[in-house]
Amino acid sequence: xxxxxxxxxxxxxxxxxxxxxxxxxxxxxxxxxxxxxxxxxxxxxxxxxxxxxxxxxxxxxxxxxxxxxxxxxxxxxxxxxxxxxxxxxxxxxxxxxxxxxxxxxxxxxxx
Amino acid sequence: xxxxxxxxxxxxxxxxxxxxxxxxxxxxxxxxxxxxxxxxxxxxxxxxxxxxxxxxxxxxxxxxxxxxxxxxxxxxxxxxxxxxxxxxxxxxxxxxxxxxxxxxxxxxxxxxxxxx
Numbered sequence: 001x002x003x004x005x006x007x008x009x010x011x012x013x014x015x016x017x018x019x020x021x022x023x024x025x026x027x028x029x030x031x032x033x034x035x036x037x038x039x040x041x042x043x044x045x046x047x048x049x050x051x052x053x054x055x056x057x058x059x060x061x062x063x064x065x066x067x068x069x070x071x072x073x074x075x076x077x078x079x080x081x082x083x084x085x086x087x088x089x090x091x092x093x094x095x096x097x098x099x100x101x102x103x104x105x106x107x108x109x110x111x
Numbered sequence: 112x113x114x115x116x117x118x119x120x121x122x123x124x125x126x127x128x129x130x131x132x133x134x135x136x137x138x139x140x141x142x143x144x145x146x147x148x149x150x151x152x153x154x155x156x157x158x159x160x161x162x163x164x165x166x167x168x169x170x171x172x173x174x175x176x177x178x179x180x181x182x183x184x185x186x187x188x189x190x191x192x193x194x195x196x197x198x199x200x201x202x203x204x205x206x207x208x209x210x211x212x213x214x215x216x217x218x219x220x221x222x223x224x225x226x227x
Contacts, residue, residue: 043115043202043218044154089154097214098167101154 002027004092004102012108013080021105023073023090034091035064035075038104044089047075080109113137115219117203123225124193132188132222134203143186144204144216145178147171154202160186193226200224 004025013019025033032051036044048057048064050073056065061078077084087104094100116135124130136143145157158168160178177189186205190197203219 041200041221041223043204043220045218046215049215096167097159099156099216101156103153 002092002094002100004090004100006088006090006102006105008105009103010106010108012110015080015082015109015111017080019077019080019107021075021077021088021090021107023075023102025071025073025090025092025100025102027092027094027100029095030068030071031093031095031097033064033066033073034093034099035062035073036089036091038087038089040086047088077107080107082109082111085109115203115205115217117201117219117222119222120220121223121225123227126195126226127192130190130193130224132190132201132203132224134186134188134205134219135184136186136203136205137207137217138184140205140207140217142166142206142208142214143178143180144206145188146202146204146218147199148202148221149196149199157188190224193224195226198224198226 007022034049035047038044047059047062050057050066052068063076066073085108087106089104090102092100118133143160146154148154156169158172159166175191179187200221202221204216206214206216208214
């Protein structure tokens with residue numbers, strides 16, 4: 001069964017600190033891995049998209065990594081800001097373009 | 112920057128009533144989607160739509176649900192007889208290309224449906 005598991009469920013970090021979110025997926029046949037940021041009550045906004053041949057991709061202070069062999073991805077947030085407080089969702093896409101969503105990691109950045 | 116819009120932002124309805132959720136996708140996009148997110152749970156795929164027909168649907172998308180593109184700009188989700196468990200945030204999304212593997216989907220702000 002296609003699944004996406006994220007950890008931790010939630011985390012609290014101090015403003016200015018770094019953090020790393022994890023994602024494990026079992027989607028097959030795998031096409032690409034996406035990270036979204038979802039503010040409370042809003043739609044998800046794309047941060048990165050990586051195909052199976054890409055190992056890393058950055059978008060400002062967000063850096064995603066992908067290991068297609070172990071089916072793991074991570075999202076690293078550098079020098080966190082208060083506006084980074086949101087849910088971060090990992091999405092694995094199969095070869096037919098179907099999205100499998102993770103449950104998200106709720107990040108709270110405190111002053 | 113073009114964006115997906117959805118109306119209304121919040122809809123309250125009584126159980127058994129019909130509701131129509133409206134979306135205006137980005138104008139040059141060809142592929143449209145509906146998702147839902149029950150409070151505190153993950154986003155779930157409902158249906159994808161291309162060339163005026165459903166291309167894929169999930170097991171959630173039963174006979175109570177239907178989608179339509181009544182004109183060149185709107186994309187609607189109809190729930191014929193709402194149930195309490197239909198209460199959720201409903202997101203519309205659109206994408207430019209068909210079957211493009213790294214195709215970006217742009218999500219709307221969502222409609223919060225509350226069934227009482």
